[in-house]
Amino acid sequence: MAAARPEITAWSPPVEGIAEVFHARFTDHAYPMHTHDAWTLLVVDEGMVRYDLDHHEHGVLTHTVTLLPPHVPHNGEAATPGGFRKRVLYLDTGQVDERLIGRAVDRPVLHDPALRSRIDRLHRTLADPGDELEAASRLALVAERLAQHLGDRVGSVPYVHDGRLAHRLRELLDATYVEGITLQEAGARLHAHHAHLVRAFSREFGMAPHQYVTGRRVDLARRLLLRGVPASAVAASAGFYDQSHLTRHFKRIVGTGPGHYARRSSTPRTKAA
Known part of the structure; x- marks a missing residue:
């Protein structure tokens, strides 16, 4: 019987720190021993994977997270008859x-539902072009959590509230929300780690930086539509990736699409004296 054709989707997102996103479903493929020059962050959505890492056998279940370190040989194959479906992020070594490679070799499987949920949301965000700031914010928190796991310090790092830093970041976002700014660029300008920027901003204002930027862009889009700018031209002017990106966020915030919003808007007539 011929081998089943694998289902594969792979892309390199414009998000600093992520070298590749790889989604795949395999039924009978077995990986030989190999290495990567990046951290391999793996979740399995269906089935089970078994692999050898540094002469020790491990298994990946659907409720766990696996972090394979760079430069360390490993293999992999399905541990269930129906194969497996997985999602992988290849993270640059700077993440x-x-x-911490040695600790990752000793403990590659992480039992952390909150981390798995964060990784799932990150994958979903990466699927939509234009939401790179949101993806970077989610990646920063994922990388922070991974470092805590490998340092055996989960939950032990106190949060230092920094309201002044949050307000400085908001000023920077206000000045750049149309053209956009990456978290790494913001961190360099404000001399702060990008994960700390996300946490400080979220604590101070009750929303993540990407949510604030999206809100500012939608507000600008509304003003442009009310001025009569065609919906097809508003997306780029308001900082969105394309019209589909504008429509998705506009509907979520305003409750209707930009075209319908523009058609149903009019200037109230002044009553005669």
């Missing part, structure tokens, strides 16, 4: 300190 997790390479000095």
Whole structure:
């Protein structure tokens, strides 16, 4: 019987820190021993995967997270008859300190439902072009959580509230929300780690930086539509990736699409004296 054709989707997102996104479903493929030059962050959505890492056998279940370190040989194959479906993020080595490779070899499987949920949301965000700031924010929190796991310090790092930093970030976002700014660029300008920026902003204002930027862009889009700018031209002027990106966020915030919003808007007539 011929081998079943694998289902594969792979892309390189414009998000600093992520070298590749790889989604696949395999029924009978077995990976030989190989290495990567990036951290391999793996979740399995269906089935089970078994693999050898540093002469020890491991298994990946649907409720766990697996972090395979760079430069360490490993293989992999289905551990269930129906194969497996997985989602993988290949993270640049700057996302997790390479000095933690040894600890990752010892404990590649992480039992952390909150981390798995964060990774799932990150994958969903990466599927939509234009939401790179949101993806970067989610990645920063994922990388922070991974570092805590490998350092055996989960939950032990106190949060230092920094309202002044949050307000400085908001000023920076206000000045750049149309053209956009990456978290790494913001961190360099404000001399702060990008994960700390996300946490400080969220604590101070009750929303993540990407949510604030999206809201500012939608507000600008509304003003442009009311001025008579065609909906087809509003997306780029308001900082959105394309019209589909504008429509998705506009509907979510305003409750209707930009075209319908523009058609149903009019200037109230002044009553005669």
